[in-house]
Structure formats: C-alpha cells, structure tokens
Amino acid sequence: MSPLLDARGLAKRYGTTPVFEGVDLQLERGELVALLGESGSGKSTLLNCLAGLDELDAGRVLLDGIELTTLDEGRRALLRRAKLGFVFQAFHVLPHLTVADNIALPLLLLRRPDPLRVAEMLGAVGLEGLGARMPRQLSGGQLQRVAIARALVHRPLLVLADEPTGNLDPRHAQQVLDLLLAQVREQGSACLLVTHSERAAARADRCLRLGEQGLT
Numbered sequence: 001m002s003p004l005l006d007a008r009g010l011a012k013r014y015g016t017t018p019v020f021e022g023v024d025l026q027l028e029r030g031e032l033v034a035l036l037g038e039s040g041s042g043k044s045t046l047l048n049c050l051a052g053l054d055e056l057d058a059g060r061v062l063l064d065g066i067e068l069t070t071l072d073e074g075r076r077a078l079l080r081r082a083k084l085g086f087v088f089q090a091f092h093v094l095p096h097l098t099v100a101d102n103i104a105l106p107l108l109l110l111r112r113p114d115p116l117r118v119a120e121m122l123g124a125v126g127l128e129g130l131g132a133r134m135p136r137q138l139s140g141g142q143l144q145r146v147a148i149a150r151a152l153v154h155r156p157l158l159v160l161a162d163e164p165t166g167n168l169d170p171r172h173a174q175q176v177l178d179l180l181l182a183q184v185r186e187q188g189s190a191c192l193l194v195t196h197s198e199r200a201a202a203r204a205d206r207c208l209r210l211g212e213q214g215l216t
C-alpha cells in the first residue's frame with residue numbers, strides 16, 4: 001500500500017531566503033513521527049505546506065493518493081476538511097464560539113453533527129464541564145487542549161500537530177500524547193508531531209530533524 005502521506009522534493013523560500021529544500025517525507029498509516037529542529041528551522045512552515053495552507057516553491061504532496069499540490073484552493077479546502085486535523089501553534093480557537101462549539105466545528109463543516117462525540121472529546125482532553133465557557137475564560141493550556149480536541153473530533157486520517165504539548169504540564173502532556181497515539185493506532189491515521197520535548201519524541205515511532213541538511 002502507498003504511504004498515507006507521500007511528499008517529495010519539497011522546497012520553500014520566503015523572498016530569496018530558502019527555508020528548506022529537497023525535503024522528502026513519507027508517513028505510513030498507524031505511525032506517529034516526531035519532527036524536531038531548532039527554532040526557525042522551518043517546522044511550522046513545513047506543516048503549513050503539507051496541509052496546503054502555504055504554497056510550496058517546488059515538490060509534490062500526495063495525501064491518501066490524492067495530489068494536493070495540483071488542486072485548486074476550493075478542492076484543497078474540502079480535502080483538508082475531510083482528512084486533516086491541524087493543531088496550530090497559536091491554537092486559533094475562535095473567540096466568539098463556546099468551547100464545545102469550537103470542538104464541534106469540523107463535524108459541522110462535514111455536516112456530521114455529533115454532540116456525543118464532542119462530549120467524549122471534552123472528556124478525553126480533561127475539559128469536561130467547560131463546554132459552555134467562552135475561550136477567553138480558559139487558561140493557555142486549556143485552550144491548547146480545545147485545539148487538540150477540535151483537531152481529532154472528526155477522526156482525521158492525517159494529524160499535523162505543531163507543538164501540541166508546549167503549554168501543558170507533564171500530566172496533561174501525557175494525556176494529549178495518549179490521545180494522539182490512540183487516534184493513530186486505532187484509526188490507522190498518521191501524525192506528524194512538531195515538538196521540542198524529549199519526552200514527547202521518545203513516544204514517537206520515528207524522529208526526523210529539520211536542519212541545514214534538510215530532513216534527516
């Protein structure tokens with residue numbers, strides 16, 4: 001079977017400054033891969049490019065056999081909605097929606113509303129009882145867990161997670177890693193996890209490093 005994510009020859013620059021080039025990356029179903037690298041090495045940019053949120057300068061990305069790089073923005077958005085869960089470094093929780101409505105959003109966009117699943121995800125990230133709150137009433141670590149619940153609620157095939165445990169204490173970090181691993185193992189998804197945490201990296205199936213030599 002072909003890899004779930006098959007990215008080849010990726011290159012990205014901002015202006016004339018290259019961020020990365022010659023990047024090849026394959027993710028198999030059922031695996032969690034940690035993406036390491038110094039601050040500024042281009043990890044977030046790579047995630048955005050893999051998701052089609054940022055344009056590549058070269059290379060191609062196949063997700064579940066579909067070539068993302070040749071799709072127009074509308075089709076790319078539909079594919080993202082159906083197959084991708086993205087945990088942004090800055091969370092991007094919508095401030096005017098309750099916690100529960102933020103988590104429910106991917107299901108609503110897919111026309112598959114499922115309040116039980118939303119409640120299950122609230123519990124899975126340790127936010128039971130906080131569904132009716134507004135995001136401004138949450139701590140940074142709680143907001144991060146809302147972002148994780150929202151990224152996983154629709155059981156996406158590919159999870160791209162940008163430092164999803166960066167603001168969490170060890171217990172909640174472990175809970176989030178358990179959840180990501182469960183998604184990957186039970187649903188046959190794949191997860192690319194950007195992290196600076198050795199603990200998180202230790203739980204990955206493989207570790208890759210983005211640096212001057214590309215992805216190694």
Ligand SMILES: Nc1ncnc2c1ncn2[C@@H]1O[C@H](COP(=O)(O)OP(=O)(O)OP(=O)(O)O)[C@@H](O)[C@H]1O
Pocket residue numbers: 014019037038039040041042043044045046
């Ligand atoms: N929109 C942009 N325009 C110009 N340069 C950018 C832009 N976004 C990112 N960069 C630059 O690209 C490089 C890679 O940034 P990126 O955020 O991908 O790094 P990172 O490895 O995720 O860092 P961190 O670990 O600090 O989150 C950095 O030098 C950054 O300054």
